Amino acid sequence: MFRKWFIRNSSVQNKFLLSTLCLIIIPLGLFGIISFQVSKQSIESQVSQLNLRILGQISEKADMLLDDVISLSNTFYLNREVNYGFTTQISPDSYEELQIRNEFDRLLTSSIYSFANLKTDITLLGLNGLTLSTNPLDSKLNIQIMKQQDWYRATTEAKGQILWITEPIPGLATTAYDDHSVYAVRSSNRFESWAPIGLVIIRIDESTLKNLYAGSLDDNQEIIIVNDGQIISSNNPSFAYEDLKSRAYYEKIDQYESGFFVDHEMGTDQLIAFQTIGKTGWKLISYTPTRTVLANINKIQTVVIVVFAIVVLLSFGASYFMARRLAIPIKRLYKDFGRVEEGDLTVRSPVYSEDEIGLLTLKFNQMVEKLKASIDDVKREQQNKRRAEIQTLQSQINPHFLYNTLASIRFMLYKHKQETVDSVIVALVRLLKQSISKEDEWIPVEEELDILKNYVYIQQIRQGDMLEVRYEVEDNILAYRTIKLILQPIVENAIFHGLEPKKGKGTIVIKGYLHHDNLQPSNLQGRDIVFEVIDDGIGMDRSALQPFPEVQSSDHTRGLSHGGGLLNVHERIQLHFGQQYGVILESAVNAGTKVTLRIPAFYKREDIQQ
Numbered sequence: 001m002f003r004k005w006f007i008r009n010s011s012v013q014n015k016f017l018l019s020t021l022c023l024i025i026i027p028l029g030l031f032g033i034i035s036f037q038v039s040k041q042s043i044e045s046q047v048s049q050l051n052l053r054i055l056g057q058i059s060e061k062a063d064m065l066l067d068d069v070i071s072l073s074n075t076f077y078l079n080r081e082v083n084y085g086f087t088t089q090i091s092p093d094s095y096e097e098l099q100i101r102n103e104f105d106r107l108l109t110s111s112i113y114s115f116a117n118l119k120t121d122i123t124l125l126g127l128n129g130l131t132l133s134t135n136p137l138d139s140k141l142n143i144q145i146m147k148q149q150d151w152y153r154a155t156t157e158a159k160g161q162i163l164w165i166t167e168p169i170p171g172l173a174t175t176a177y178d179d180h181s182v183y184a185v186r187s188s189n190r191f192e193s194w195a196p197i198g199l200v201i202i203r204i205d206e207s208t209l210k211n212l213y214a215g216s217l218d219d220n221q222e223i224i225i226v227n228d229g230q231i232i233s234s235n236n237p238s239f240a241y242e243d244l245k246s247r248a249y250y251e252k253i254d255q256y257e258s259g260f261f262v263d264h265e266m267g268t269d270q271l272i273a274f275q276t277i278g279k280t281g282w283k284l285i286s287y288t289p290t291r292t293v294l295a296n297i298n299k300i301q302t303v304v305i306v307v308f309a310i311v312v313l314l315s316f317g318a319s320y321f322m323a324r325r326l327a328i329p330i331k332r333l334y335k336d337f338g339r340v341e342e343g344d345l346t347v348r349s350p351v352y353s354e355d356e357i358g359l360l361t362l363k364f365n366q367m368v369e370k371l372k373a374s375i376d377d378v379k380r381e382q383q384n385k386r387r388a389e390i391q392t393l394q395s396q397i398n399p400h401f402l403y404n405t406l407a408s409i410r411f412m413l414y415k416h417k418q419e420t421v422d423s424v425i426v427a428l429v430r431l432l433k434q435s436i437s438k439e440d441e442w443i444p445v446e447e448e449l450d451i452l453k454n455y456v457y458i459q460q461i462r463q464g465d466m467l468e469v470r471y472e473v474e475d476n477i478l479a480y481r482t483i484k485l486i487l488q489p490i491v492e493n494a495i496f497h498g499l500e501p502k503k504g505k506g507t508i509v510i511k512g513y514l515h516h517d518n519l520q521p522s523n524l525q526g527r528d529i530v531f532e533v534i535d536d537g538i539g540m541d542r543s544a545l546q547p548f549p550e551v552q553s554s555d556h557t558r559g560l561s562h563g564g565g566l567l568n569v570h571e572r573i574q575l576h577f578g579q580q581y582g583v584i585l586e587s588a589v590n591a592g593t594k595v596t597l598r599i600p601a602f603y604k605r606e607d608i609q610q
Contacts, residue, residue, distance in 0.1 A: 014323075024315045028308060036301055040294055047293050048260035048271050055275035055284045056258070058213045058223075065212065066164075066279040068115050069184050069202055073162060075107055076124060077186060077200045082107075086126040086188055086198035097130075104132045119205040126198040135203075143199075155187050156196045162186045164280045166232040180206050182232060209233040213284070222266075222287040225277075229254070232282070244285075253283055262290065329357045333364060340368060408462045416461060424461050427454045442605060445512070445529065446478040452487045452510070459495055466505050467495065473512035477529050480601050483576055489565035490533045490583075490595050498537025498593050509534045514601060528581075531597040539587045566595065573599055577608060 076082050081103040090096045108122065123133040125143050133141075146152050155163050165183040184202040189195060210233060213223040217235060225233040229245035244250045249263040253274045260273040271288040329352065336349040347368060349361045409428065412421050431454040449471070456469045469491075491508060499506030511532040570583040577600055587593040602608050 024319075025312055028311065032304055032308060036297065036304075039297055043293060043297065044262060044271055044290065047288060048273050051271065051273035051286045051288060052258060052260055052275065054216050055223075055273055055286055058216060058284055059275045059277050061212050062209075062225075062277045062282075062284070063279050065118070065208070066277075068118055069120070069204060070162060072111050072115050072118065072120070072122070073184055073186060073200055073202055075111055076104075076122065077160070077188060079103065079107060082124060082200075083188055083197070085124075085130050085132075086128065087190070089128055090130060100130070101132065108134065117208075119208045121203040121205075123201040123203070124198065125201065127196065128198075130198070146199075151185065152199075155185050155199065158186065159194055160186055160189055164227075164282075166227045166230065166282075180232065182206070182209065206233055210235060218288070220289050220292050224285050224287075226253075226283040226285055227280070253285065326357060329353075329361070333357075333361055336364065408458055412462050420461055424458050427457045430454050431458075441483055442481050443484050444478065445473075445480050445482050448482050448484065448487055449473060449478070449512075451485065452491060455488050456491065459492075463495075463499075463506075467499065468505065468507045470507070470509045472509060474514060477512055477514050477601070479603070480529055481603060481605075482529070482599055483572060486569045486573065486597060486599075487531060487533070489569055490531075490597070493565045494533060494535040494537060494593065494595070498535045498539070502536075502538050507536050515598075527601040529599050529601045533595045533597075534592065535594075536592040539589050539591045539593050541589045569597070573597065 081100055085096075085100040088096065090100070104124065111122075121133065121135040123131075123135065123141070125131055125141060125146070127143060129143070131141055131143075149169070151163070151165055151169055163185050165185055168180075169183060169185075182204045184204065186200050187196045188198045188200060190197055209225060213225075214235065217223060222234070222236055224231050224236075226244055229243050229250060231242045231244065244253075247265070249261065249265075249272065252259065252261060253272075256274075258273075258275045260271065262269060263272055264270070265272065265287055269290040271290055271293060273286045273288075275284045276282070277284060333349055336347050339347045348365050351358050351361045351365075406428075409421065409424055412424060416424075431451060453471075460467050460469065487510070491510070494508055495506075499508070509532075511530075511534070513530055515528045515530045566583055566585065573582050581598050581600065584596040584598075585593070586596070600608055
């Protein structure tokens with residue numbers, strides 16, 4: 001119904017009116033939607049980047065705090081009197097015990113002045129039964145019970161390295177530690193045998209961890225510290241020891257050092273930023289509700305919708321007025337066209353205005369006067385069209401080839417050294433200079449081979465030993481000229497669709513030679529250049545072969561594989577040199593593929609006869 005009324009039966013006036021409305025409503029609507037989406041994404045990105053910088057600063061503060069804890073641990077770990085107390089049998093209330101306790105008190109007093117910002121408890125446990133602690137509740141700890149725990153075995157195996165334990169330790173944590181502490185634990189060992197003689201344990205109060213990020217919190221924002229998915233510190237007590245591994249987004253946090261993204265958490269969309277603490281590998285995670293970030297722009301959106309509605313109404317009135325003024329002169333011009341169609345070339349339509357309709361009428365009069373001359377223009381237009389088709393086919397190859405090459409380099413960034421990737425980029429730059437930057441369509445065969453070798457080098461770095469390419473090209477064809485970029489798409493097709501799906505090493509052989517055919521009046525010399533690209537890939541069955549358009553052949557192996565690349569080269573060759581040239585494809589399943597290219601041998605463009 002719409003097609004019959006609007007396309008066929010509707011007047012120009014109505015078509016113009018509806019078209020104008022559509023051209024206003026749709027672009028403005030899309031512009032508004034896209035603008036707001038871009039603005040929202042920009043604001044979210046800026047806030048997330050700010051959150052990430054804040055987390056980076058908190059991470060640096062955390063590393064400094066942990067350095068202080070390590071230094072505090074070293075104070076007791078490296079002390080001679082403490083290690084002596086761990087290795088000597090000391091009677092209760094003896095002079096030796098009093099001396100060691102005095103040394104412990106001295107070290108404790110010194111550490112209070114050196115590490116005043118730390119809120120910690122220090123506990124020394126000797127395997128001989130010696131127990132020294134700043135927390136009275138630790139005075140009756142049983143070292144024999146602790147030996148049965150996994151954390152103790154891990155500590156002794158670390159041989160003096162600090163282990164950061166974030167979960168409660170059976171036998172060590174007491175009811176006084178309801179605030180979810182973190183422990184820095186290390187074992188003291190005998191120098192000669194590395195046998196454990198005692199433990200140095202520093203408990204870090206959770207309030208110390210909260211002080212790292214408490215001053216950076218905004219309204220409605222949450223910051224937590226996570227170890228292997230388990231929350232060890234949060235400004236929200238309900239988060240304590242909650243496991244984030246069940247969250248779908250935690251995989252992103254676990255895989256990367258830092259970053260930000262948007263996901264659903266705590267019943268609303270959140271801007272989630274995360275940063276890794278270098279000393280421990282703990283994750284700092286911040287949550288910022290998107291509704292608070294986008295509150296102002298949502299108000300602006302309401303205002304814009306109202307303005308948009310007003311603009312649409314005004315446009316409707318203006319479009320209706322202009323449509324009526326355009327319809328009458330167009331109808332008059334339509335009648336004059338009918339007279340010209342009947343053969344009356346003496347028709348001249350009157351010009352009443354200097355607007356677009358007046359100019360159109362003037363052009364109509366000029367068209368009638370120059371009708372005969374336009375026949376020659378049509379011929380020239382056909383020639384220009386043919387050149388444009390050739391340029392269009394050329395432009396189709398370059399982006400396709402560049403996309404695949406950049407994708408290969410991106411893959412190599414994760415697999416190869418910087419020097420290798422740098423050499424690949426240099427090869428790509430050379431390739432771009434040769435294939436895209438130069439506007440000359442006609443290049444020597446030798447230069448075409450250089451383009452191919454640069455591309456093959458990039459792919460060989462990517463494939464490693466899995467790709468072998470051999471060149472069997474006669475030297476006597478290097479000086480002849482060819483159209484640019486006819487070999488690279490063929491080799492690219494062979495690599496991606498023939499060799500990559502194949503298990504094991506793949507080989508491509510590139511042949512080039514001069515073919516003499518005195519019976520073929522294709523050019524002045526009776527000689528053609530033939531290229532063959534042969535791979536030992538997976539090949540293809542008959543159903544994968546599509547016939548080339550406008551090529552008559554009974555051989556079903558003449559066909560096209562995998563779309564644009566081969567067909568593009570085939571059409572370019574035929575547009576330049578004629579239907580007797582082009583691409584031949586021979587393939588069978590698990591028997592590889594052979595692609596043959598045939599072009600005339602020539603030194604100058606004028607030597608070619610089509």
